Amino acid sequence: MSNVREYLYKFLVVGDLGTGKTSIIKRYVHNIFSMHYKSTIGVDFALKVIQWSPEIVVRLQLWDIAGQERFGNMTRVYYKEALGAFVVYDVTRPQTFEGVRKWKADLDSKISLPEAWGGGNIPVVLLANKSDLIGEGHGQHANPTEMDTFCKENGFIKWFETSAKDNTNIDEAARHLVTTILGIEREHLDRHDAENFENNNQQLRVDSRDKNRNDGGCC
Amino acid sequence: MNLDQTEFDYIILGTGLTESILAAAIAKTGKSVLHVDDADYYGGKWAAHSFGDLLKWIRTQRLDGDIANKETNDAPPSLNGLSIDGKHAVNVNALKARNESIRHVSFFCYPTESDNITEDDKSTLYSDTNILLDMNRESPLDYARDTIVKALSDRFTNPSKITKEAIEFEVDQLVLGFPPTSSFSLDIKDSIGRVQTLKEALDASRHYNFDLSPKLLSCRGEMVEVLIKSGIGRYLEFKGLEESYVFEAESQTFDKVPISKEDVFSTDTIALIDKRKLMRFLTLAMSDEIDPSILETYGNQPFKTMLEEKFKINGKLQMAIIYAIALVHDDAEKVSASEGLEKTRAYLKSLGRFGRCAFLRPLYGGASEVAQAFCRACAVHGGIYMLNQPVDKFLLNEDRSQASGIVTRDGQQFTSKWIIGSMEYMNEEWISKQAEEESTRWTSRAILITNEPPIISEGSEKENIRFSVFPPSEQDDIAKPIFALQLSIESMSCPRNKYMTYLSVISDEPERDAKSELEKAVEKLIKNSEHIQPLFLLYYKQRSQESSLIATDSIPKNIIACSDPDELLDLDEPLSEAQKVFIRCCGEDEEFLPAPEVDPDLEE
Numbered sequence: 001m002s003n004v005r006e007y008l009y010k011f012l013v014v015g016d017l018g019t020g021k022t023s024i025i026k027r028y029v030h031n032i033f034s035m036h037y038k039s040t041i042g043v044d045f046a047l048k049v050i051q052w053s054p055e056i057v058v059r060l061q062l063w064d065i066a067g068q069e070r071f072g073n074m075t076r077v078y079y080k081e082a083l084g085a086f087v088v089y090d091v092t093r094p095q096t097f098e099g100v101r102k103w104k105a106d107l108d109s110k111i112s113l114p115e116a117w118g119g120g121n122i123p124v125v126l127l128a129n130k131s132d133l134i135g136e137g138h139g140q141h142a143n144p145t146e147m148d149t150f151c152k153e154n155g156f157i158k159w160f161e162t163s164a165k166d167n168t169n170i171d172e173a174a175r176h177l178v179t180t181i182l183g184i185e186r187e188h189l190d191r192h193d194a195e196n197f198e199n200n201n202q203q204l205r206v207d208s209r210d211k212n213r214n215d216g217g218c219c
Numbered sequence: 220m221n222l223d224q225t226e227f228d229y230i231i232l233g234t235g236l237t238e239s240i241l242a243a244a245i246a247k248t249g250k251s252v253l254h255v256d257d258a259d260y261y262g263g264k265w266a267a268h269s270f271g272d273l274l275k276w277i278r279t280q281r282l283d284g285d286i287a288n289k290e291t292n293d294a295p296p297s298l299n300g301l302s303i304d305g306k307h308a309v310n311v312n313a314l315k316a317r318n319e320s321i322r323h324v325s326f327f328c329y330p331t332e333s334d335n336i337t338e339d340d341k342s343t344l345y346s347d348t349n350i351l352l353d354m355n356r357e358s359p360l361d362y363a364r365d366t367i368v369k370a371l372s373d374r375f376t377n378p379s380k381i382t383k384e385a386i387e388f389e390v391d392q393l394v395l396g397f398p399p400t401s402s403f404s405l406d407i408k409d410s411i412g413r414v415q416t417l418k419e420a421l422d423a424s425r426h427y428n429f430d431l432s433p434k435l436l437s438c439r440g441e442m443v444e445v446l447i448k449s450g451i452g453r454y455l456e457f458k459g460l461e462e463s464y465v466f467e468a469e470s471q472t473f474d475k476v477p478i479s480k481e482d483v484f485s486t487d488t489i490a491l492i493d494k495r496k497l498m499r500f501l502t503l504a505m506s507d508e509i510d511p512s513i514l515e516t517y518g519n520q521p522f523k524t525m526l527e528e529k530f531k532i533n534g535k536l537q538m539a540i541i542y543a544i545a546l547v548h549d550d551a552e553k554v555s556a557s558e559g560l561e562k563t564r565a566y567l568k569s570l571g572r573f574g575r576c577a578f579l580r581p582l583y584g585g586a587s588e589v590a591q592a593f594c595r596a597c598a599v600h601g602g603i604y605m606l607n608q609p610v611d612k613f614l615l616n617e618d619r620s621q622a623s624g625i626v627t628r629d630g631q632q633f634t635s636k637w638i639i640g641s642m643e644y645m646n647e648e649w650i651s652k653q654a655e656e657e658s659t660r661w662t663s664r665a666i667l668i669t670n671e672p673p674i675i676s677e678g679s680e681k682e683n684i685r686f687s688v689f690p691p692s693e694q695d696d697i698a699k700p701i702f703a704l705q706l707s708i709e710s711m712s713c714p715r716n717k718y719m720t721y722l723s724v725i726s727d728e729p730e731r732d733a734k735s736e737l738e739k740a741v742e743k744l745i746k747n748s749e750h751i752q753p754l755f756l757l758y759y760k761q762r763s764q765e766s767s768l769i770a771t772d773s774i775p776k777n778i779i780a781c782s783d784p785d786e787l788l789d790l791d792e793p794l795s796e797a798q799k800v801f802i803r804c805c806g807e808d809e810e811f812l813p814a815p816e817v818d819p820d821l822e823e
């Protein structure tokens with residue numbers, strides 16, 4: 001066996017209606033983009049496997065909001081075990097920026113990092129999407145100083161101007177979030193290795209992959 | 220929260236388990252689904268609450284439906300039957316119905332002291348704890364309330380929002396028991412301790428998941444099969460129930476029940492001779508062809524008789540087999556030998572599929588977690604979710620044989636071909652009074668939070684999740700078997716170093732309070748070790764109504780009711796009901812929750 005370490009990270013992509021959540025995921029995972037708007041149906045999560053370094057493989061699960069959950073609370077299924085999130089707004093529609101705080105508060109109230117990692121808020125990156133349209137006279141560039149202050153005040157680790165259409169900054173934003181989480185994980189692994197924190201917490205899954213189906217002691 | 224789309228193929232009311240399974244199954248066929256709940260949480264009667272939400276729930280119950288009743292009284296009663304745009308309207312009041320299904324709520328909080336409290340703090344906290352309440356005045360209870368709130372608040376330096384919430388709750392509980400007039404002196408020492416207990420729990424509010432209808436999945440049950448096949452199981456994680464106990468009245472101890480062959484031989488709670496008898500019985504129960512002469516002789520006799528006469532199994536071993544292996548919920552006399560063998564077989568077969576356990580507990584909230592997994596699947600297939608959306612009326616056609624849709628409290632109208640709803644959304648007039656007697660059952664429940672696991676045996680991990688049964692016992696005044704399920708951080712049920720034990724018993728007397736039916740068992744748990752400090756204890760009685768009590772000639776043909784959570788441990792009954800409803804409203808030809816075409820885990 002090689003000593004490649006594999007990490008599985010679940011990231012959430014939230015934001016108001018039509019801000020480009022699905023487009024960002026599709027660009028990042030499949031490198032495709034379509035101007036044709038279809039409210040999201042049938043997308044659960046997308047998987048991107050990244051060869052991060054020779055020793056590290058990161059499997060990223062990107063969880064889209066099933067379009068229609070936006071009217072009510074999302075289920076716990078959506079939030080649980082998420083380690084990072086993107087909050088997306090549309091630079092051409094200022095009202096979608098109004099939603100940013102609400103989405104961040106929602107994330108903070110429902111998800112925490114694992115106990116072994118200190119249990120704080122998960123890292124969240126703010127995406128100012130559709131930046132390609134600024135050049136065409138829609139909306140305007142964010143003021144970097146104001147945005148930095150906004151992020152600091154509202155607990156975002158960083159912000160990026162992105163375009164799913166032109167493929168601008170999406171890789172960078174994802175890389176930043178993965179780097180942050182790898183950092184948190186490493187820091188706490190070192191600290192807890194000695195204590196052997198998660199000693200025998202064995203959780204079971206039921207799925208067709210039969211991972212943990214072992215023969216027990218049936219008569 | 221306005222929705223542009225107003226026409227749907229199906230409207231589903233309530234996010235309980237049965238309705239949620241149906242929501243997912245229907246959305247997967249490509250039909251449009253609007254899924255509505257009047258509450259702002261998922262799960263309805265199956266919900267699991269955080270600590271903060273549990274306190275809210277207790278308050279709502281304490282008002283005993285006051286709010287709900289008020290709302291209906293405010294509405295003109297004759298509205299039932301009045302027409303809107305030429306349609307008949309029939310009222311819905313889910314909140315009221317849900318509150319009526321709960322009785323005898325009593326909640327106890329035990330005083331504790333915060334860990335990080337200094338001697339200085341202590342002297343401020345506990346200085347002069349007697350206060351005089353002069354109740355001879357107008358609105359004496361308001362006065363008493365304000366006075367105690369102030370007396371408590373003054374003791375906590377810079378009380379946080381959470382401390383204030385704890386104080387409010389404590390004082391509200393306290394004044395409930397006050398005499399209305401006479402003046403008296405009150406010692407608030409215990410209140411100070413209880414505020415500290417409440418505050419600590421409120422600080423960790425989200426780490427608690429109080430499951431109102433605690434359930435398990437049988438490892439070989441249909442539910443597990445459906446979760447695997449449909450791929451919805453990927454949304455869930457489970458913890459196996461690895462230990463079973465039976466409370467032994469004679470020695471007043473919890474004895475571990477062997478569940479596997481190795482267990483049977485390694486256990487020291489059973490004498491060698493009993494081990495042989497037990498093996499003989501288990502081997503028979505597992506064999507594919509049971510000697511017909513045994514069934515002929517004992518089949519219709521009580522299970523107990525067969526154990527006694529055929530296997531010479533008596534006393535505590537018999538108790539363990541009947542209640543902890545065959546999991547008989549009711550009087551053992553009512554269970555025949557063939558039923559008992561069937562139940563034993565079901566239990567034995569479920570062992571060994573996922574490690575050494577017969578049952579799985581979903582992490583966090585039990586059945587409501589499973590319900591939410593189905594809701595996510597429904598949303599992913601286009602279902603629209605509206606929580607916190609009270610439904611006011613059904614709209615019916617002229618002769619009331621068909622419903623055309625619903626009207627929400629805020630006046631939006633939605634139409635659909637079918638309406639599926641949990642029992643609390645059904646109009647009272649559809650319920651057959653005769654069937655109500657037969658199809659209504661009550662379960663008394665308790666939830667106990669402690670700082671140490673009440674049930675444990677030497678050498679096993681504190682955090683393991685366990686199950687124990689208290690067999691009927693004259694000595695302990697226990698009439699029906701009481702089941703206890705002990706959970707921990709391992710099942711994400713409560714914070715680390717806290718333990719959550721659910722107790723339940725079928726109740727034949729709806730008017731008898733839940734506390735009197737369960738307190739003996741609770742006492743045995745708390746007294747099992749001197750280190751056990753109880754923190755909270757909640758009792759309530761839960762009504763369970765089957766959808767069969769709806770009279771088919773009074774309910775519109777396209778409205779379908781789903782039963783309440785029942786008293787059984789596993790989730791196969793709601794699944795089987797969902798499958799029947801699915802066939803009724805989607806037809807025989809549609810496949811129920813087929814396997815997904817693509818596996819998102821493998822797709823890239």
Ligand SMILES: Cc1cc2nc3c(=O)[nH]c(=O)nc-3n(C[C@H](O)[C@H](O)[C@H](O)COP(=O)(O)OP(=O)(O)OC[C@H]3O[C@@H](n4cnc5c(N)ncnc54)[C@H](O)[C@@H]3O)c2cc1C
Pocket residue numbers: 075076079080081082110111112113114115118119120121422423424425426427583711
């Ligand atoms: C919809 C939903 C989804 C959930 N999903 C998950 C999940 O995916 N994974 C999971 O582990 N649990 C989840 N939970 C909740 C779960 O029951 C626990 O509450 C969870 O594990 C919380 O972890 P925590 O350790 O940090 O606790 P918290 O309850 O967040 O923290 C306890 C205390 O610390 C404070 N605190 C928290 N974070 C900070 C911070 N950054 N800075 C300062 N103070 C802070 C809080 O205000 C609180 O007083 C979910 C709950 C809900 C309702």
Ligand SMILES: Nc1nc2c(ncn2[C@@H]2O[C@H](COP(=O)(O)OP(=O)(O)OP(=O)(O)O)[C@@H](O)[C@H]2O)c(=O)[nH]1
Pocket residue numbers: 015016017018019020021022023024034035036037038039040067129130131132133162163164165166
């Ligand atoms: N010009 C431009 N258009 C974009 C960009 N990102 C998304 N869009 C367009 O914006 C519309 C909405 O994009 P989606 O990705 O569907 O947005 P969403 O947030 O997933 O929408 P919902 O699922 O309905 O909430 C589509 O027409 C996209 O083509 C972008 O970066 N630039």
Ligand SMILES: [Mg+2]
Pocket residue numbers: 021022023039040064067
């Ligand atoms: Mg989308």
